[in-house]
Amino acid sequence: MNPVLKLLLEGGSLTTAQMASVAGLSVADVEQHLEQLKKDKILLGWRPVLDLSREAAAGAAVRAVIEVKVTPERGGGFNRFAERIARFDEVESCYLMSGGYDLLVFVKGPSLQKVASFVSEKLSTIEGVLSTSTHFMLRCYKEQGYLLDGGDAPTTRLNVAP
């Protein structure tokens, strides 16, 4: 496996130079691995993980999850719907699901009204969409692997031990 990808999968946030140190590569090698991962469309990009309940980060803080039922098309199945829906800027993530509905869409907007109008005017009016069910997120406890309450207390490990 690509040694840089291994480090990325660990979920830390090492700089290029740190990754080079850990993997025993030059910085240029690491950059080349990162380029290759992007070229191969394995690494799609970088984004900060923010606590959106904090005033400073709350620029677009209304988030909703929408369950969408659609009529699959002959030939295209769900893909054409999913790809079309996914292209809206409001949509952060979009998944095809098993179970009681077809697509699960994560949406973010600056206000409740904006998200609501996205659902009623854009999403539900796409031909083939049978129904939508929108759930607004009230509070976040864990965001992409990060606990919002900080998780464990700072380490109390002894500095020197046998």
Place this chain on the structure above:
Amino acid sequence: MNPPDFIARHVAALPKSGIRDFFELVAKLKGQDVISLGVGEPDFVTPWHIREAAIFALEKGKTYYTSNLGLIELRRAVSDYVGKHFGISYRPEDQVIITVGVSEALDLACRAFINPGDKVMFHQPCYVSYSPSVVLAHGHAIAVPTYAKDNFALTAEALRAAWQPGARMLMLNLPCNPTGGTCTREQLEKIAEFAREKDLLVLTDEIYSELTFDGTHTSIASLPGMAERTIFLHGFSKAFAMTGWRIGYACGPAPLIDAMMKVHQYSMLCASIIAQEAALEALLRGWDDVLRMREQYHRRRDLIVRRFNEIGLKCHSPRGSFYAFPDVTATGLSEKDFATNLLTSQKVAVVPGIAFGENGKGHVRACFATSYEQLIVACDRIERFVQKK
């Protein structure tokens, strides 16, 4: 009345661990930006599902004593685990005892098997408790040196050279704290042959066995004819990141486990039920955590060993454990001066090898159970320190 006169002579004569002095020294720098490679435990906190199992046990009112040997469910899980990972078969009913960490198991074994004056062989450099545990049981500890040229593997030749009449027991700790030394199967076979020849009981502390990075770990207890003369000690502290839970176990022939149980019964009674419940969860569902942590330790080992050698501190690649044990003699400093000066000038703590016995001279122990970021900075500081020398 002079209070020290009340102290038993063999305890009064026992020196305090050399680690203790260094601990005090580091403690004085509290608040400063010290990176410690002086620790002896994982930096990972116990995986949540294991902690949650302990909370659940408390919620269900599991607050009582357990049987002296420990919860039978846990002993069954230990028996399965040791069978699967070490290829040794122990009956959960009478060949397994759950203890308060390997430390208690070691103490039980010493008290159960050593007669006053018996000789016990152990390899050195080693964990700080081995020799004192023997002395506290009124035995004589005989150090067998291991050497950097052998990557700190114990050799049968060294054992033979150190052997004395009256030796009854041999203590092993492979992979070894502080050297990371291990033995190949062939080396273990020779040690086993020696143990059979000299009729020694073998006490094997394999607490770091899951953290073997190159090749597979072999337990001496799994070799032909050895299970009957071996006490296998293991626990959860290192592989499952559970040091503070104080939970371990010993496996061996039923009469020997029964003898250890007697001492345990009259002293500890049983290990904490909460820790036992957590340990059960660790064995049943914790293997993926072990692999995840081992992979990170492996990369950290490669990093620190490469850096030490680049810096000019000769360092073998430890096959197991989370300790590097570089040779610092090239700096012209003793291991104590190296560690002290490094701490005061560059704020990096390592432990002088002498704390692990005479044969640790010229080396320091650097624990790599710390984040990549910290390791990188620590190595850069050590490099600056060595260059300034």
